[in-house]
Amino acid sequence: xxYDCTFITDLPLSPDQYSFATxxxxxxxxxxxxxxxxxxxxxxxxxxxxxxxxxxxxxxxNDREVPVTPYAAGSSTESNAVPVEGGISLSMNxxxxxxxxxxxxxxxxxxxxxxxxxxxxxxxxxxxYFPAFPQSAQFSTVGGMIANDASGIRTVKxxxxxxxxxxxxxxxxxxxxxxxxxxxxxxxxxxxxxxxFVGSEGTLGVxxxxxxxxxxxxxxxLAGRAIFSDLADAADAIAETIRAGIDVATLELMDPLxxxxxxSYTGSDLPAKPMVVFELHGRGIDAEYGALSxxxxxxxxxxxxxxxxxxxxxxxxxxxxxxxxxxxxxxPARELEVVGDVTVPIGAYAEMVRFxxxxxxxxxxxxxxxxxxxxxxxxxxxxxxxxxxxxxxxVHEASGRIIEETIANGGTCTGEHGIGVGKRKYLRxxxxxxxxxxMQSIKSALDPNGILNPGKIFE
Ligand SMILES: Cc1cc2nc3c(=O)[nH]c(=O)nc-3n(C[C@H](O)[C@H](O)[C@H](O)COP(=O)(O)OP(=O)(O)OC[C@H]3O[C@@H](n4cnc5c(N)ncnc54)[C@H](O)[C@@H]3O)c2cc1C
Numbered sequence: 001x002x003y004d005c006t007f008i009t010d011l012p013l014s015p016d017q018y019s020f021a022t023x024x025x026x027x028x029x030x031x032x033x034x035x036x037x038x039x040x041x042x043x044x045x046x047x048x049x050x051x052x053x054x055x056x057x058x059x060x061x062n063d064r065e066v067p068v069t070p071y072a073a074g075s076s077t078e079s080n081a082v083p084v085e086g087g088i089s090l091s092m093n094x095x096x097x098x099x100x101x102x103x104x105x106x107x108x109x110x111x112x113x114x115x116x117x118x119x120x121x122x123x124x125x126x127x128x129y130f131p132a133f134p135q136s137a138q139f140s141t142v143g144g145m146i147a148n149d150a151s152g153i154r155t156v157k158x159x160x161x162x163x164x165x166x167x168x169x170x171x172x173x174x175x176x177x178x179x180x181x182x183x184x185x186x187x188x189x190x191x192x193x194x195x196x197f198v199g200s201e202g203t204l205g206v207x208x209x210x211x212x213x214x215x216x217x218x219x220x221x222l223a224g225r226a227i228f229s230d231l232a233d234a235a236d237a238i239a240e241t242i243r244a245g246i247d248v249a250t251l252e253l254m255d256p257l258x259x260x261x262x263x264s265y266t267g268s269d270l271p272a273k274p275m276v277v278f279e280l281h282g283r284g285i286d287a288e289y290g291a292l293s294x295x296x297x298x299x300x301x302x303x304x305x306x307x308x309x310x311x312x313x314x315x316x317x318x319x320x321x322x323x324x325x326x327x328x329x330x331x332p333a334r335e336l337e338v339v340g341d342v343t344v345p346i347g348a349y350a351e352m353v354r355f356x357x358x359x360x361x362x363x364x365x366x367x368x369x370x371x372x373x374x375x376x377x378x379x380x381x382x383x384x385x386x387x388x389x390x391x392x393x394x395v396h397e398a399s400g401r402i403i404e405e406t407i408a409n410g411g412t413c414t415g416e417h418g419i420g421v422g423k424r425k426y427l428r429x430x431x432x433x434x435x436x437x438x439m440q441s442i443k444s445a446l447d448p449n450g451i452l453n454p455g456k457i458f459e
Contacts, residue, residue, distance in 0.1 A: 002088040003066045005044040008088070011056045017094075018046045028071050028089035033079030033420060040082070042069070049424040050093050051169060051177055051208040058206065061088055062341045062451055068173075069453045070202040072113065072144035075136045078341045078420025080201050081174045084191060084455040086185070090206065094300050098122055099209065106214045107166065107183060112143025112207050119212075128214040131158035134416065135324060143207050148418040149199030151189035153250040153320075156242070156374030157281065158215065158415070162198045170197055171208035173447040179369045183211055196442070201418050202453040204446045208269025218249070218281035222289055223313035225307035226276045231255055231357065234274040235350035237299040238373045241278075250279040251374030252320050262319040265326030270319050270407050273302065276373070277320050279313075296337040323370060327381050334383035337392065338399045342406040343415030355405050356380050377415045404429065424459045 008018050019025070025041040034305040048054045061068045067087030074081050083089050096113030103126040111121060116130075116137025123129055134140060134150040144150075146168070151160035158164075167181035181187070181194035197205055238251055253276060254262070260272040276296070280288050289306070296304060308312045327336050344352050353369060356378065358365040371379040380402060384395045403413045403426050413419075413426035428436065440458060443450075 001040070001067075002320075003043050003087045005066060005088060007060055007064060008044055008046060008057070009298045011060055013046070013048075013053060013056070015166055016047075016052070017049070018044055020044050025089070028074070028081075028083065028091065029076035031071075031076045031079060033082060033422060035340055040084055040086055042083040043086050044092055044455050045089045047094045051171065054090070054095075054206050054208050055175045057090065058171055058451075062174050062449055065193050065449045065451060067451050068206075070143070070147065070206050070239050072141040072147075073115070073136075073139050075140045075144065075416045076148060076220065076420060077341075078414075078422035080418050080420035080453075080456060081144070082421070083453075084421060092129045092141065095208070096141075101126075103128060105183070106216070107188045107211055108214060109209060109211050110142050110415060111209060112141060112146075114142045116140055116142065116145065123214055124217070127217050129267070130164060130212060131215045132161045132164050134161075142210055142212070146198055146207055146210055147202050148201065148416070150374070151375070151416045152375075153252060153372055154252055154279075155372055155377075157247065157249040159363070161178055162195060164213045165194055165198055165210060166213050167211035168194055168197055168207055170205035172205050172206055173449065173452050177208070179203075181211070185213070199418065201420065201456050203443060203456055204452065206452075210317070220281070220285050220308065221249075221284050222280045222285045222306055222308055223316045224278050224280075224289075224304060225316045226278075226282065226301040227271060228274045228276070228299065228301050231274040231353060232350060233299040233301075234276050235353040235373070237296050237301075238276060239346050239349050240298075241292060242374055244291065244295060246295070247280070247282075247288055248278055248292065248374055249281040250277070250372070252277040253369075253371055253373035253378075254320060254323075255353070255357075255369045257366060258323060258370040259276050259319060261326045261330050261368055262323055265329060266318055266322050269318060275319075277317065278302075284459070298408065307352075320370070323368075327383070331383050333385060335386050336381060337384040337386075337395050337415070338380070338382040340380040340382075340399055340402060341371075341377060341415050341417045342380075342403060342411055342413060343375065344377050344406055344411030345407045346374075348409035348411065349373060349376055349378070352378050352402075352406065359398050359401055363394055365395060365398055367398070372415075375415070376411065400426075419457045421456060424457065427457065428459065 002401040
């Protein structure tokens with residue numbers, strides 16, 4: 001669809017804050033989404049630098065019923081940030097200042113375009129950190145993380161992004177600016193609107209400032225890697241660790257194919273075997289590690305390596321950290337078509353790992369499986385030849401089967417990437433029609449003209 005967006009030139013924006021250039025618009029027609037989104041160019045890209053800019057754009061677009069899709073770093077995997085109905089791409093990456101850092105309160109106020117790595121650098125100067133960062137935090141932004149309710153390797157101990165958002169400034173579809181939440185650590189004052197905007201994928205309002213809670217850097221960190229000969233043993237050890245109440249800060253699984261793919265990118269020579277990568281934080285690590293190693297030992301690992309010092313810890317993590325990039329480069333003839341992020345109750349984890357293996361065999365598709373196992377998250381990646389329609393169909397059928405099994409096990413089709421375009425049909429499978437209807441009523445109340453990121457979440 002195409003919209004007349006020339007009204008943008010009449011708004012109080014400087015000429016370098018918008019572009020109608022074809023090439024520039026094309027940059028916003030895709031994100032990391034690998035599902036078949038009807039990727040389309042926006043009619044204009046607008047670069048706000050302030051809340052007032054966002055408010056002026058939304059008020060004018062709302063009056064004319066022109067779609068507005070916020071776009072941050074574009075690292076979403078379900079086409080969440082793609083303006084599938086055209087209109088305005090609202091690029092948040094120039095709206096990127098740290099407004100106020102209050103180490104005494106362990107809080108920071110940031111604009112939405114601040115990149116995770118920059119936030120991390122700033123708060124680490126005061127011995128603080130933001131523990132819910134996704135693996136993409138080197139390039140993804142605070143606004144995108146909040147809008148997708150991202151989470152990461154430390155979620156098993158510290159929770160997801162949602163758990164660290166105290167207050168948000170949001171511009172509604174009609175241009176009105178509201179502040180939701182509180183700088184107080186807890187509040188029972190009315191509806192929890194902060195939580196409503198977190199994870200709403202830019203469909204309910206545009207976030208223009210966030211107050212984030214911060215954690216103190218752990219006194220000590222122990223990282224470790226246990227290599228198993230059998231995948232079921234590794235998966236069982238993970239579930240047992242969680243059920244035993246071991247206070248792990250991370251607990252990740254990599255299957256043999258994932259190790260192989262990672263080796264091909266990093267040049268390391270890890271055995272292509274299942275492995276569990278973990279981290280423990282704080283004081284009293286020795287006692288906690290004692291309990292953890294007992295569990296790992298019961299599942300007969302081939303070897304366990306651990307490290308306290310930073311350089312060695314980094315080496316232990318390298319294979320896991322580089323999977324995202326390794327997958328993109330693994331097979332020049334194929335593209336990453338699906339990056340699943342299903343999440344199940346921990347009791348079903350080992351069964352889901354087994355099921356992915358079964359699907360891989362029956363569909364004759366190599367499917368590397370890995371993930372933030374401690375919180376029940378299982379990533380699976382499927383590569384496909386983009387010109388081979390039969391293969392593409394098979395890939396999506398296989399992924400659909402994994403998601404159906406996840407839902408049957410009481411899990412969710414997306415633990416962290418959001419619904420976007422790619423998972424819309426699975427949301428319908430996961431929740432009752434009454435839930436969709438309730439979500440849609442909220443959407444209509446906040447965005448009656450449906451201008452905010454249309455075509456996402458709901459089919
Ligand atoms: C290699 C790789 C690794 C990844 N690892 C993880 C991981 O470990 N955990 C995880 O959760 N995800 C992960 N992701 C997915 C993705 O990086 C995250 O969801 C990330 O938080 C998205 O941030 P972004 O800045 O790229 O946002 P974008 O992709 O640009 O946008 C995300 C969504 O937020 C909306 N949006 C953006 N800014 C605003 C705003 N200011 N107000 C309202 N809505 C807004 C957009 O419209 C879109 O719907 C990974 C992706 C890649 C490519």
